[in-house]
Amino acid sequence: MKKTVFLGALTLSGLAAVAASAGTLDDVKARGILNCGVTTGVPGFAAPNASGEWEGFDVDVCRAVAAGVLGDPTAVEFVPTTGKTRFTALASGEIDMLARNTTWTFSRDVDLKFEFIGVNYYDGQGFMVPKELGVSSALELDGATVCIQTGTTTELNLADYFRSNNISYEPVPIETGAEAVQQYNAGACDVYTTDASALAAQRANFPDPSAHVVLPEIVSKEPLGPLVRHGDNEWGDIVRWTLNALISAEELGVTSVNAAGLAADGSNNPEINRLLGTESNLGEQLGLDADWAKRAIEAVGNYGESFARNIGESTPIGLARGLNASYLDGGLIYSPPFR
Amino acid sequence: MSDTNAQSVAFVRNSEIPASPPPLGETGPVKWMRENLFSGWVNSVMTVIAFLLIARFIMGVFPWFWNGVWDASSIKDCRNIMADAGTAGSACFAVLVDRWDHLLFGFKYPATEYWRPTLAFVLLVVCAMPALFAMYLPRKLLIATALYPFVAYWLIWGGSLWVPVVILGLLAVTAAIYLFIEGLSVSLRQAVAGIVGALSGIGLGYLLYLGAQELWFISGNVSAGEGIVSTVAGFVFMIAAIFTYAFFIPMGIFVGYAIYNSYEDGGLVTIVTTLFSLYALMVYGLGPISAAINSVVPIELEAVASRDMGGYMLCMILGTVCVSLSIPLGVVLALGRQSNMPLIKGVCVVFIEFIRGVPLITLLFVANVMLAYFFPPESSIDLILRVIIMITAFSAAYIAEVIRGGLAALPKGQYEAADSLGLNYTQATRLIILPQALKISIPGIVNVAVGLFKDTTLVSVISMFDIVGMIRGPIQQSTDWISIYWEVYLFAAAVFFVVCYSISQYSQWLERQLQTGHR
Numbered sequence: 046m047k048k049t050v051f052l053g054a055l056t057l058s059g060l061a062a063v064a065a066s067a068g069t070l071d072d073v074k075a076r077g078i079l080n081c082g083v084t085t086g087v088p089g090f091a092a093p094n095a096s097g098e099w100e101g102f103d104v105d106v107c108r109a110v111a112a113g114v115l116g117d118p119t120a121v122e123f124v125p126t127t128g129k130t131r132f133t134a135l136a137s138g139e140i141d142m143l144a145r146n147t148t149w150t151f152s153r154d155v156d157l158k159f160e161f162i163g164v165n166y167y168d169g170q171g172f173m174v175p176k177e178l179g180v181s182s183a184l185e186l187d188g189a190t191v192c193i194q195t196g197t198t199t200e201l202n203l204a205d206y207f208r209s210n211n212i213s214y215e216p217v218p219i220e221t222g223a224e225a226v227q228q229y230n231a232g233a234c235d236v237y238t239t240d241a242s243a244l245a246a247q248r249a250n251f252p253d254p255s256a257h258v259v260l261p262e263i264v265s266k267e268p269l270g271p272l273v274r275h276g277d278n279e280w281g282d283i284v285r286w287t288l289n290a291l292i293s294a295e296e297l298g299v300t301s302v303n304a305a306g307l308a309a310d311g312s313n314n315p316e317i318n319r320l321l322g323t324e325s326n327l328g329e330q331l332g333l334d335a336d337w338a339k340r341a342i343e344a345v346g347n348y349g350e351s352f353a354r355n356i357g358e359s360t361p362i363g364l365a366r367g368l369n370a371s372y373l374d375g376g377l378i379y380s381p382p383f384r
Numbered sequence: 385m386s387d388t389n390a391q392s393v394a395f396v397r398n399s400e401i402p403a404s405p406p407p408l409g410e411t412g413p414v415k416w417m418r419e420n421l422f423s424g425w426v427n428s429v430m431t432v433i434a435f436l437l438i439a440r441f442i443m444g445v446f447p448w449f450w451n452g453v454w455d456a457s458s459i460k461d462c463r464n465i466m467a468d469a470g471t472a473g474s475a476c477f478a479v480l481v482d483r484w485d486h487l488l489f490g491f492k493y494p495a496t497e498y499w500r501p502t503l504a505f506v507l508l509v510v511c512a513m514p515a516l517f518a519m520y521l522p523r524k525l526l527i528a529t530a531l532y533p534f535v536a537y538w539l540i541w542g543g544s545l546w547v548p549v550v551i552l553g554l555l556a557v558t559a560a561i562y563l564f565i566e567g568l569s570v571s572l573r574q575a576v577a578g579i580v581g582a583l584s585g586i587g588l589g590y591l592l593y594l595g596a597q598e599l600w601f602i603s604g605n606v607s608a609g610e611g612i613v614s615t616v617a618g619f620v621f622m623i624a625a626i627f628t629y630a631f632f633i634p635m636g637i638f639v640g641y642a643i644y645n646s647y648e649d650g651g652l653v654t655i656v657t658t659l660f661s662l663y664a665l666m667v668y669g670l671g672p673i674s675a676a677i678n679s680v681v682p683i684e685l686e687a688v689a690s691r692d693m694g695g696y697m698l699c700m701i702l703g704t705v706c707v708s709l710s711i712p713l714g715v716v717l718a719l720g721r722q723s724n725m726p727l728i729k730g731v732c733v734v735f736i737e738f739i740r741g742v743p744l745i746t747l748l749f750v751a752n753v754m755l756a757y758f759f760p761p762e763s764s765i766d767l768i769l770r771v772i773i774m775i776t777a778f779s780a781a782y783i784a785e786v787i788r789g790g791l792a793a794l795p796k797g798q799y800e801a802a803d804s805l806g807l808n809y810t811q812a813t814r815l816i817i818l819p820q821a822l823k824i825s826i827p828g829i830v831n832v833a834v835g836l837f838k839d840t841t842l843v844s845v846i847s848m849f850d851i852v853g854m855i856r857g858p859i860q861q862s863t864d865w866i867s868i869y870w871e872v873y874l875f876a877a878a879v880f881f882v883v884c885y886s887i888s889q890y891s892q893w894l895e896r897q898l899q900t901g902h903r
Contacts, residue, residue: 084857084861085847085849085853085856085857085858085861086856086857086858086859086860086861086862087861088861088862088863088866089863092857092858092861092862092863093486093491093492093858093862094862094864095482095483095486095864096495097486097491097492097495124691124847125847125849125857126847127845127846127847129749129845130752130753130846130847133753134753137753221856221860222860222861222867223856223860223861223866223867223868223869224869226867226869227867227869246866247866247867250459250460250866250867252463252472252473360863361458361460361863361864361866362863
């Protein structure tokens with residue numbers, strides 16, 4: 046806590062230096078390139094492929110913003126950050142936005158002075174056990190050894206959950222996901238716990254996925270979303286409404302394929318017209334041109350397309366939409382109206 | 385002579401019996417095994433157990449290795465191939481084939497330009513020869529070694545050829561300035577010393593003034609926080625600010641006068657003037673001159689940014705640069721620590737003890753994260769340069785202590801003999817002291833160098849993609865190769881072993897070559 050105050054004060058002095066320069070939008074336009082912070086690698090969310098291009102669900106948010114602001118989805122400089130360096134990179138102005146499956150929490154929003162602009166993936170912490178253990182609920186895990194990544198919120202969630210249910214456990218601290226899988230498969234621990242999306246992705250790539258089950262309990266809320274610095278609301282609006290444009294496009298049935306046609310021919314739905322810039326002046330209000338949302342949708346597809354391409358059921362990651370379905374299908378993904 | 389022999393011995397041999405071969409149990413492999421493996425029942429049991437363990441290990445590992453799949457597009461593909469062949473659970477070396485370029489060069493280095501770092505590596509081996517085997521090759525070849533850094537910089541980072549060439553030219557100009565100042569008559573040098581002293585006094589005073597303002601600003605921010613830590617930290621910063629405010633003018637005058645006052649001897653004023661002109665030439669001359677030449681005769685390679693470097697290439701860059709910079713720096717620090725002049729000795733002691741007292745990883749975090757706060761977002765120092773400075777400082781502190789050990793091991797008579805020959809400090813150090821001290825220090829220096837080379841993988845924690853960073857990030861976390869483990873780490877271990885073992889073999893060879901005194 047004390048350290049946080051000290052770092053927070055340093056962050057402030059960094060912010061003061063940044064605030065002296067022009068707004069982030071002007072900086073990005075002058076630079077001609079968007080500096081976007083991503084992870085050093087999370088399967089399906091952000092990782093460079095064999096030809097060295099970044100791809101993934103979080104990467105798509107960066108590309109959509111770049112397409113909207115600069116007109117070119119490839120005009121992004123991806124700055125890889127670790128869990129330890131991500132916040133200083135954003136606070137010091139090294140990156141313009143951070144799209145790095147970061148959990149939206151009170152202290153990050155308020156104490157660290159960041160602005161979460163929305164949620165692009167609702168995650169939660171789950172447990173995976175070998176089927177032969179015969180466990181069907183996390184409440185039966187009394188005395189189990191648990192593989193857990195150190196220094197993450199999952200460690201704290203685990204302690205909270207087991208204490209409130211009065212169960213004992215023995216933690217096996219692990220540094221990375223790959224190491225955890227090795228330890229778990231070698232039998233060093235009975236249970237492996239981390240975010241449910243990562244559990245599913247790693248289980249899908251086990252030699253024998255059917256020998257392991259993910260328990261039904263989800264013990265924490267992990268709303269993951271992109272974030273920007275406090276204090277530049279114009280830039281925050283641009284990133285927020287770019288994400289909302291992708292979500293709205295799914296709700297309205299606008300896809301990367303039909304967006305150009307809908308914009309050219311016009312449509313009977315005024316909200317589609319406003320989204321694609323053929324009616325009203327929403328783009329201008331953001332300080333961009335009328336086509337910004339159309340370009341973003343054409344670059345990465347709507348929310349559903351991006352989900353299906355990067356982490357959906359047809360990919361090796363194989364995640365179901367679940368909580369992340371559109372509200373029309375009973376999920377939580379919901380955008381305020383474009384009006 | 386008694387006569388017993390003549391009567392009791394019936395036969396006297398007068399020719400030698402041909403030597404018969406030793407018994408089977410006393411020769412060849414049988415003897416070796418009996419002596420070394422089965423010399424007693426305890427050792428025999430141990431040998432059998434050891435052989436069983438080795439056999440078990442080989443039988444476990446060899447099929448894994450031998451049945452490895454070298455051609456597949458993803459880990460699932462790999463598993464399918466192995467399942468079809470009935471060799472499930474073997475190695476999947478296909479990841480090395482698929483990500484070979486990334487492991488060596490990082491994932492952002494342009495694929496069409498891979499020949500450049502490769503050529504730079506080949507040239508490194510060639511150009512290091514004159515320095516490593518100086519006793520067998522003509523000394524003139526050392527020119528190639530000296531030119532190598534400029535060529536390698538151009539090859540790896542690209543851009544205009546004229547940038548490194550102009551840097552080389554400016555270094556030559558600086559050397560000329562040094563010789564010129566050194567050769568001036570005393571009265572002329574007094575004038576130069578006056579100007580340089582005044583300039584550097586004012587410059588230093590101004591820098592300290594800026595620093596005081598910055599400290600005051602930080603103290604205000606820090607003490608705005610809650611809790612005892614921020615109060616104390618704010619107070620410390622405030623004291624430092626007040627101290628600096630009080631001393632910026634006296635310090636400027638003192639240093640300026642010290643430089644002026646040294647005109648008779650000339651050492652200080654020459655060095656300061658040379659450094660000044662080097663700084664001015666690099667900052668104001670380098671860009672315009674190289675751009676001007678380049679507009680007339682453009683020779684360019686595609687420029688590659690520092691953050692696009694990665695893979696084993698990054699480890700090699702950091703290892704080579706930091707080892708070759710930290711050895712001279714370490715020598716200087718070791719000599720400085722032995723110096724009689726309190727200021728120089730103090731600076732060296734503080735530097736060495738501070739750097740040695742701090743873990744390398746904290747220094748790297750400072751280089752990566754904290755420095756970003758003190759520079760404007762667009763104008764920070766190149767990340768690789770920051771890391772090079774930190775690693776060099778770190779290993780120089782260690783090498784300095786190793787060399788100090790070598791200096792301390794020399795008998796006092798060596799120093800006194802050098803003095804009695806009438807050699808001055810530089811000559812004595814260069815001709816008598818250092819050659820002996822360095823020879824003693826070789827094992828220690830190599831130890832530090834090997835450790836430093838392996839420590840370059842620590843940069844992966846500050847999100848640079850060296851070979852370990854590539855493995856932990858983009859490869860293990862990619863959709864295709866999710867959670868692949870043994871194959872990639874074995875590869876990294878193998879490439880590091882090749883280099884580190886070569887360094888160690890070279891140092892042993894060098895020790896044998898230099899063993900002149902104790903044969």
